[in-house]
Amino acid sequence: MTGHLTSAHYSDLLRFARRQTRRAADAEDLLQEALIVALRARRLPVGENRAWFRGVIRNLATMQARTAARRIPREQQMPLPDSEDDVAVSDVLAFAATLTPRLRIVMLLAIAGHNRPEIRHLLRISDEALRQRILMLRRAWRDADRADARSGNDRPELPAGERPDPSGAAADDARQPRRVCQPRSGRPSLRD
Numbered sequence: 487m488t489g490h491l492t493s494a495h496y497s498d499l500l501r502f503a504r505r506q507t508r509r510a511a512d513a514e515d516l517l518q519e520a521l522i523v524a525l526r527a528r529r530l531p532v533g534e535n536r537a538w539f540r541g542v543i544r545n546l547a548t549m550q551a552r553t554a555a556r557r558i559p560r561e562q563q564m565p566l567p568d569s570e571d572d573v574a575v576s577d578v579l580a581f582a583a584t585l586t587p588r589l590r591i592v593m594l595l596a597i598a599g600h601n602r603p604e605i606r607h608l609l610r611i612s613d614e615a616l617r618q619r620i621l622m623l624r625r626a627w628r629d630a631d632r633a634d635a636r637s638g639n640d641r642p643e644l645p646a647g648e649r650p651d652p653s654g655a656a657a658d659d660a661r662q663p664r665r666v667c668q669p670r671s672g673r674p675s676l677r678d
Contacts, residue, residue: 506547592619
């Protein structure tokens with residue numbers, strides 16, 4: 487057997503990957519991910535490493551199936567936003583235009599559906615750096631929300647416990663309690 491991956495080896499591995507997945511399109515992705523694992527381990531998927539490599543493909547297929555099985559119920563549990571709570575795309579893009587490039591890219595990746603580990607990987611930053619950027623992004627979002635409220639733009643009515651004091655005694659909105667569970671104004675959340 488040769489010491490490199492030939493087209494015949496690749497075809498054989500692709501057939502094996504197809505048997506491990508439900509869709510043929512996923513098989514190519516699965517094989518590419520397995521090849522990345524093999525490169526990182528400095529092992530060729532031929533010869534004596536063939537059984538090891540097939541195990542890598544099986545393990546990756548199992549993890550993908552498990553992830554998909556968890557994702558479906560999680561997505562079904564999420565309530566669909568009401569049309570009146572939706573934020574217009576132009577509002578989001580206008581807000582993104584006011585951000586620094588570092589915060590803008592984090593926001594756009596989150597809106598695109600990437601999770602925290604994916605964003606960290608794509609931006610090649612540490613978890614601490616990403617948490618700091620998310621914090622700065624939340625502050626910018628809150629400040630923009632406050633500026634909109636001061637300018638008189640339409641905002642949803644706050645519950646009685648969260649309304650500012652009309653006498654002006656509590657001028658600082660930072661002392662007002664905030665709901666942590668739901669994003670305000672239907673804006674996307676950066677939580678996991």
